[in-house]
Amino acid sequence: MTRIAVFGAGSIGCYLGGCLAAAGVDVTLIGRDRILQNIRTHGLTVSDYRGRFQRVPADQLALSTDYRLLSEVDLVLVTVKSAATHQAGLALATHLKPGVPVISFQNGVSNPEELAAMLPENPVLAGMVPFNVVEREKATFHQGSSGELEVDEGRLPSDVELSFESANLPLLRRPDMLAVRWGKLLLNLNNPVNALSGIPLKEELSQRAYRRCVALAQREALQLMQMMGIRPAKVTAVPSDWLPAALELPDWLFTRAAKKMLAVDPLARSSMWEDLQAGRRTEIDWINGEVVNLAERLNQKAPVNARLIELIREAERPEDRRDWSGEELLQTLTAARQQAALS
Numbered sequence: 335m336t337r338i339a340v341f342g343a344g345s346i347g348c349y350l351g352g353c354l355a356a357a358g359v360d361v362t363l364i365g366r367d368r369i370l371q372n373i374r375t376h377g378l379t380v381s382d383y384r385g386r387f388q389r390v391p392a393d394q395l396a397l398s399t400d401y402r403l404l405s406e407v408d409l410v411l412v413t414v415k416s417a418a419t420h421q422a423g424l425a426l427a428t429h430l431k432p433g434v435p436v437i438s439f440q441n442g443v444s445n446p447e448e449l450a451a452m453l454p455e456n457p458v459l460a461g462m463v464p465f466n467v468v469e470r471e472k473a474t475f476h477q478g479s480s481g482e483l484e485v486d487e488g489r490l491p492s493d494v495e496l497s498f499e500s501a502n503l504p505l506l507r508r509p510d511m512l513a514v515r516w517g518k519l520l521l522n523l524n525n526p527v528n529a530l531s532g533i534p535l536k537e538e539l540s541q542r543a544y545r546r547c548v549a550l551a552q553r554e555a556l557q558l559m560q561m562m563g564i565r566p567a568k569v570t571a572v573p574s575d576w577l578p579a580a581l582e583l584p585d586w587l588f589t590r591a592a593k594k595m596l597a598v599d600p601l602a603r604s605s606m607w608e609d610l611q612a613g614r615r616t617e618i619d620w621i622n623g624e625v626v627n628l629a630e631r632l633n634q635k636a637p638v639n640a641r642l643i644e645l646i647r648e649a650e651r652p653e654d655r656r657d658w659s660g661e662e663l664l665q666t667l668t669a670a671r672q673q674a675a676l677s
């Protein structure tokens with residue numbers, strides 16, 4: 335049986351690892367002591383909005399901070415935040431057997447390439463997690479919204495797809511993962527808006543002013559992607575090009591038309607909010623930063639995304655952190671755009 339290691343046992347890593355282990359897969363979780371100790375005490379519980387509730391006893395998992403365990407596995411799922419990708423790459427390059435595949439289940443568009451450059455002897459596949467996972471008390475990891483995992487078409491050990499399927503996490507294999515990652519990045523432009531709002535995703539997305547902020551960032555990104563010849567894939571019910579217009583709908587129409595987008599656990603928050611809460615560096619440079627990078631390469635401007643980066647940088651300093659109302663945020667983003675148009 336394929337032995338699967340999760341590198342970065344946090345929200346996504348513990349959820350994927352827990353679902354796989356509950357289905358009888360041999361799982362090793364590599365992570366930090368805080369989370370591993372919690373799992374040793376309580377076992378690992380995975381739950382979801384559809385009623386999944388599975389508890390895996392700690393002795394059914396290999397739990398370690400020791401990277402040497404990587405030399406014994408047949409597949410690695412990388413689930414660290416983007417700022418930790420380089421460190422993950424170093425550990426994998428030191429311990430992984432040649433030929434063992436690695437799937438990056440991370441947001442952003444550059445992580446698989448960063449890993450591939452550090453792991454010339456291992457196939458690195460891009461993956462995409464469409465759903466939200468939050469850590470709850472007693473080592474419980476809860477999936478709060480819907481969607482299927484998507485992964486590059488490259489070769490995986492023969493029983494891996496079946497293992498994911500039996501864990502109720504079917505892998506959708508795709509030939510166009512770069513387009514999928516850009517499509518996901520468009521959705522993740524909501525991450526800073528959610529983090530700055532200080533309220534759960536469902537509540538935030540129910541308010542038009544916040545949605546208009548996201549739409550401003552997406553329009554800017556879509557225009558630059560088009561100039562660069564990037565065609566983002568459709569990763570929600572709405573085609574990527576239509577996302578801003580859908581978000582700008584009045585509340586009464588949006589709540590009817592975008593039922594799926596709002597079908598999210600009432601307490602779910604973006605992973606960027608979780609980072610701010612935990613005092614960690616956020617992934618802003620790997621999300622909105624990619625839009626600003628595109629603008630620079632095209633000799634253009636991306637004032638809305640640049641302003642969101644500034645605001646998240648401020649919020650990363652606890653003493654400067656505050657919650658923004660939708661109107662306040664919309665005002666500062668609109669002002670940034672107007673100023674850029676004048677200069």
Ligand SMILES: NC(=O)C1=CN([C@@H]2O[C@H](COP(=O)(O)OP(=O)(O)OC[C@H]3O[C@@H](n4cnc5c(N)ncnc54)[C@H](OP(=O)(O)O)[C@@H]3O)[C@@H](O)[C@H]2O)C=CC1
Pocket residue numbers: 341342343344345346347364365366369413414415416418421422439440441442463464465466467468604605614617
């Ligand atoms: N959470 C979500 O709902 C979603 C997240 N994603 C993406 O998935 C990826 C993972 O996110 P998420 O699970 O939320 O992140 P988390 O921060 O919850 O989990 C990552 C874990 O990896 C640990 N870690 C980092 N570096 C190392 C290392 N060198 N050795 C061992 N452990 C390490 C971190 O510890 P420490 O913090 O101490 O460094 C943390 O506990 C991100 O790219 C995110 O954008 C995608 C879809 C949804």
Ligand SMILES: CC(C)(CO)C(=O)C(=O)O
Pocket residue numbers: 441463464465466467521522525603604605606
């Ligand atoms: C699932 C989604 C889009 C929102 O939670 C996400 O990717 C994140 O929080 O980083």
